Amino acid sequence: MTAFDPPTAAVDEVVTRALAEDAPWGDSSSEAAIPADARATARVVSRERGILAGGLALERAFLAADPSLRVSRMLADGALLTAGTVVAEVEGPARGILLGERVALNLAQRLSGIATLTRAFVDEVAGTSATIVDTRKTTPGLRMLEKAAVRAGGARNHRFSLSDAVMLKDNHLAVLRSQGLDLTEAIRTVRARIPHTMHLEVEVDRLEQLPAVLAAEPDTIMLDNFSLAELREGVALIAGRALVEASGGVTLDSVRRIAESGVDVISVGALTHSAPALDLGLDIELRVS
Structure with missing residues (x-):
């Protein structure tokens, strides 16, 4: 296990x-073409520059x-x-290596891309007080x-699931206001319903909402789709x-300017939904007894 490995049970x-x-x-191809007693050595090699993630997934895929x-x-x-860096070495039955190859590479490439x-985003905001x-x-x-993989890239995680924290978005607040509550009362009502240990975040999309939100004393305020001038204000x-x-x-083009507005946290969906896979390959050498 290394510092950024997810739980082994989740990987398995x-x-x-x-x-x-x-x-x-x-594996119909290997069973038809590769002798059962054939052994091999293989190396997982990076074809380009990047950051490694998914090493545990790669290992567990081959072992599975x-x-x-x-x-x-x-x-x-x-x-x-960098291009040519050896990420892992695998040795043993050739059929087993070939059976695990695609799953191992798919996971490691996806996670390394993230x-x-x-x-890249973390490097862009270096020297500011903002956290990605x-x-x-x-x-x-x-x-x-x-x-x-995000942690391996140097950033932090937002909430893992809907169960971890309260984040009031516009639809939540609309439902509460339909019950006759103003914005401050709506947020305070939610605060009264949750444990004192639970983090409360409120999303706003207009500067005019801030006084009412601040009066309810949330832990975090999300400024959603604000311009740079609005962020500073x-x-x-x-x-x-x-x-x-x-x-x-x-x-990547805008994140530095956003960080310089003075915000504490910048949440970036692209880290996981738009990351291209990093090119990793398997170089294998077969040995037939």
């Missing part, structure tokens, strides 16, 4: 489903394909890769792994009375 669940999808009745394989992770998640894009965080815009079933109005999160349409 994903790997089991992926292998069942990829080889429901075995064949528990007799020996898998050696050469680098921990979060490591810088870590690589994340690092992810969102819940993850691939269904892969959230645990993808959020670990919002930060000044909030004046440290709550954490300030900027969200909506954040890109």
